[in-house]
Amino acid sequence: MPVWTPKTLLFPFFIALGLIALPDRPLRADSAGYQKTLKSTAWVITSNAENETSAGTGVYVDAEKKLLLTNAHVIGESRKAVVFFPTQTAGKLAVRRKFYLNNILKLGIQGDVVAVDRKRDLALIQLPRVPSGIEAIEMADDSTTPGAKVALVGNPGDSEILWVYTAGTVRSVYQKKFKSTHGEHDFMALETQSPIKPGDSGGPIVDEDGKLVGLAQSFSPQSPLVSFCVDITEIRPMLDSPWKSAPLPAKVLLDEAGIEYTKHASGHYQIDRSVGSKTQAVFVAKNTEYHGRADIRRIWSTVQTTDQAPGETLLMRLMRQNTATKLGAWAVEKTASGYVIFYVAKLDATASDEALESTIDYVARLAAAMEQDLKPKPDQQTAQATLQAWLAE
Known part of the structure; x- marks a missing residue:
């Protein structure tokens, strides 16, 4: 252990004083x-x-x-x-x-x-x-x-x-x-x-x-x-940079457009539209999606849920139809309970009320027509058989 002299004691003492005074x-x-x-x-x-x-x-x-x-x-x-x-x-x-x-x-x-x-x-x-x-x-x-x-x-x-x-x-x-x-x-x-x-x-x-x-x-x-x-x-x-207007929340936009809706358990907004003699449910996403400065609002309608994967022929036909649609596309998604076929459109989230309503109508009509085509016929037992029959026509 070092022996401290008075000289060595004074040095740290003045340093300590400096540390107190400096702040x-x-x-x-x-x-x-x-x-x-x-x-x-x-x-x-x-x-x-x-x-x-x-x-x-x-x-x-x-x-x-x-x-x-x-x-x-x-x-x-x-x-x-x-x-x-x-x-x-x-x-x-x-x-x-x-x-x-x-x-x-x-x-x-x-x-x-x-x-x-x-x-x-x-x-x-x-x-x-x-x-x-x-x-x-x-x-x-x-x-x-x-x-x-x-x-x-x-x-x-x-x-x-x-x-x-x-x-x-x-x-x-x-x-x-x-x-x-x-x-x-x-x-x-x-x-x-x-x-x-x-x-x-x-x-x-x-x-x-x-x-x-x-x-x-x-x-x-x-x-x-x-x-x-x-x-x-x-x-x-x-x-x-030029400012891009921030999109309104989906609920506010639907309210301002006077579009009737219910809130689905998922949190998304459900709009029921009459297409002929049936009612087609269309969903507007609760949140906007974005890429860079582009804000997108997703609108979709489910056509069919099946436990069997759609065949190659059906998938190819859906892809061909996608090239002809005015907006949006057909999609197939695998879930825990099977496969879902749906039509989805992505609209500029800053688009007008009229554009939103037109897109909802378009999605409803396209989905309703496809759902009717995929519906099992009286002499067929499964949805897969309906698909094959429909594709063979």
Whole structure:
């Protein structure tokens, strides 16, 4: 064991004093950065077609157009959002959710969702006004680098407190393609060593100068300290590109079109259409599908379920018919109970009410005709025999 002399004792003592004194400047810098970022941060509340609410965070990015940026998964299929900016009460920052909700008429701002990019998991909300003192955040020109210090201001859902500050460090910046519970994503990711919690999504990730370098998106299921953010190099193109209108939820679109429906046990929407003397059930998918900036609404009708796989001749005939149909195609799907033959159309999810109704009618008529053809005849015992007889005619 070493023998410590007074000289060796003094050295670590002064180092310790330095460690105590040095944080004064970084702490003041962090506080100033927090106050600066706070002026651009918002609490975002949305509601889906089933009146289920969700909440997240957003960042004010354009004062001229009054645009708030958040994640697409925060918005979901909602086309309206209630936005709260931080305010003070009794000279102090109000941080409790209940305070804002109790003062919603005074503090809440209803915004319109004007653009959604699901691939990047970004969405824009346009606001009619913003409170005084709110400022559009300054954006970095390019990506930050590994090892850089960053910070987040967010609204974690597991807390009654808003405007929570979280510090972190950049681990890496790279192209990330992955699936989440919110869909398929492909964007330049800013990976950080800092916890992001549900509710923080859409919050600003800022560098030491207070400039926006990313948007909080998700956290790793393997490590809660590893978080993924949308890099600034994805945010700038989103803001600069022409906005594509965000599609309405299926329920809202059906309601606005005056189309009667029932909600199926699967969650999809069932429309019963009369075709001649029979009723054909047509389904509209509850969620939209997308590829890049293309949003698609799926509409289909089941024709037959059988425990035997359709023969090669039938499949070839269905393929030939697919080349002649105006929209959509015949499909065969294997399920746990057998094989399903159905007709499916995929419509632009931003198409008009009239286009939706026309597509539903088209799917109903085509499916009803095929179902009639496949129906067993009196002298035949099985659906497979009907298929063979029908193909032989």
